[in-house]
Amino acid sequence: MSTTETTESKTTDEPGGPADSVAxxxxxxxxxVIEPPRKRTAKTPKASRGxxxxxxxxxxxxxxxxxxxxVLGHLLIQLVLDGGVSKIGFAFVAGRWASPFWQxxxxxxxxxxxxxxxxxxxxxxxxxxxxxxxxFWLKMLLYAATVFTVLLGTLVIFTFDPNIR
Amino acid sequence: xxxxxxxKNDSGSPSxxxxxxxxxxxTVTFRIRRFNPEVSDEARWQDFTLEIDPKxxxxxxxHQIKWELDGTLTFRRSCAxxxxxxxxxxxxGRNRLACKTLIKDIGPEKPITVEPIKGLTVLKDLxxxxxxxxxxxxxxxxxxxxTGNEPTRERLQSPExxxxxxxxxxxxxxxxxxxxxxxxxxDGQYFGPAAIVNAHRxxxxxxxxxxxxxxxxxxxxDGVWRCRTTFNCTDACPRGIEVTKAIQEVKRxxxxxxx
Numbered sequence: 001m002s003t004t005e006t007t008e009s010k011t012t013d014e015p016g017g018p019a020d021s022v023a024x025x026x027x028x029x030x031x032x033v034i035e036p037p038r039k040r041t042a043k044t045p046k047a048s049r050g051x052x053x054x055x056x057x058x059x060x061x062x063x064x065x066x067x068x069x070x071v072l073g074h075l076l077i078q079l080v081l082d083g084g085v086s087k088i089g090f091a092f093v094a095g096r097w098a099s100p101f102w103q104x105x106x107x108x109x110x111x112x113x114x115x116x117x118x119x120x121x122x123x124x125x126x127x128x129x130x131x132x133x134x135x136f137w138l139k140m141l142l143y144a145a146t147v148f149t150v151l152l153g154t155l156v157i158f159t160f161d162p163n164i165r
Numbered sequence: 166x167x168x169x170x171x172x173k174n175d176s177g178s179p180s181x182x183x184x185x186x187x188x189x190x191x192t193v194t195f196r197i198r199r200f201n202p203e204v205s206d207e208a209r210w211q212d213f214t215l216e217i218d219p220k221x222x223x224x225x226x227x228h229q230i231k232w233e234l235d236g237t238l239t240f241r242r243s244c245a246x247x248x249x250x251x252x253x254x255x256x257x258g259r260n261r262l263a264c265k266t267l268i269k270d271i272g273p274e275k276p277i278t279v280e281p282i283k284g285l286t287v288l289k290d291l292x293x294x295x296x297x298x299x300x301x302x303x304x305x306x307x308x309x310x311x312t313g314n315e316p317t318r319e320r321l322q323s324p325e326x327x328x329x330x331x332x333x334x335x336x337x338x339x340x341x342x343x344x345x346x347x348x349x350x351x352d353g354q355y356f357g358p359a360a361i362v363n364a365h366r367x368x369x370x371x372x373x374x375x376x377x378x379x380x381x382x383x384x385x386x387d388g389v390w391r392c393r394t395t396f397n398c399t400d401a402c403p404r405g406i407e408v409t410k411a412i413q414e415v416k417r418x419x420x421x422x423x424x
Contacts, residue, residue: 024205031205031206032206052386053391054384054420058420130351
């Protein structure tokens with residue numbers, strides 16, 4: 001096995017990074033240690049009992065199946081059948097919400113879609129937020145927005161007054 | 166194919182052997198991620214160009230660099246035959262075993278990048294701290310747990326029962342799967358595919374009696390429910406274990422055994 005001359009062209013990742021010649025660190029002063037992940041420290045949370053993660057996982061699958069029917073049906077009625085989107089007005093909404101069936105449909109769709117979306121975002125935040133504080137406040141913001149939207153929507157569906165002026 | 170002759174012979178008599186052998190050698194550039202905490206806290210890329218048989222493995226190239234070009238290059242390897250799991254590294258952006266990857270298979274026309282596996286602390290060059298990985302492995306109790314008196318002979322098992330967990334017995338703990346998992350990359354708290362695979366190996370073993378305990382451990386916040394089924398682990402596994410399928414089977418066991 002013969003070897004040729006080596007060309008050691010150094011391409012530093014970030015331009016302006018410390019060059020090879022400038023020894024910032026040596027044997028007695030090595031670079032700072034980066035805390036390895038999953039190291040057991042006093043701050044490591046204890047293992048939690050309970051099935052919350054499993055239940056949310058199951059909820060995502062089941063609500064997803066139901067939402068396919070609810071949302072596609074909703075879009076079909078609102079946008080395609082009977083003249084499409086042009087028919088939608090105050091009278092159309094009032095007419096639909098006079099029936100308990102559509103009230104339940106819309107209520108179910110609101111709750112499932114909001115919880116499904118919120119849980120999806122919760123997992124995204126868990127996966128991507130790097131610091132515990134960021135993660136906490138992002139989730140608080142998410143929960144506040146979810147509760148607000150769900151409650152407001154529910155209120156509107158149940159207290160809708162077709163005779164409002 | 167098997168040109169794994171002793172390197173000492175080659176370097177000892179370079180004249181005749183090199184001439185006849187030089188025809189099939191090609192020039193390959195290896196772009197290696199170097200990190201030395203005693204010099205800098207920044208990692209950098211370094212190129213090594215060498216002539217090598219394309220039917221050699223990446224590990225042979227690393228050996229050639231370490232033995233003939235730069236002795237400071239640091240990497241792990243033990244058996245060099247794909248069974249000890251020491252030399253998992255990120256080659257051309259994919260986790261592979263350096264000892265099972267032939268140079269001709271990964272496009273030697275372009276520079277071949279070699280990096281340490283991601284998600285674990287780099288100690289030097291291609292060596293990472295495997296402790297978090299093994300901590301997760303220990304957490305799932307990867308050993309036979311039984312009750313009662315020990316039998317005086319083997320614990321017998323039908324071929325069907327053995328077949329149930331056959332795939333997950335093949336794990337060599339190289340960490341290629343866990344360090345290819347984007348969920349593990351983020352905070353490293355997720356158990357990771359390798360720990361789940363090794364839990365699977367005992368959960369579905371008919372002789373073992375602690376399956377429920379292991380399921381309870383993997384039902385935790387950082388257990389199987391964090392799996393997003395991206396299949397990175399299945400693609401990365403040098404042993405061809407269907408890792409994502411094993412994780413799904415653990416999920417299914419959790420659901421069906423609870424309800």
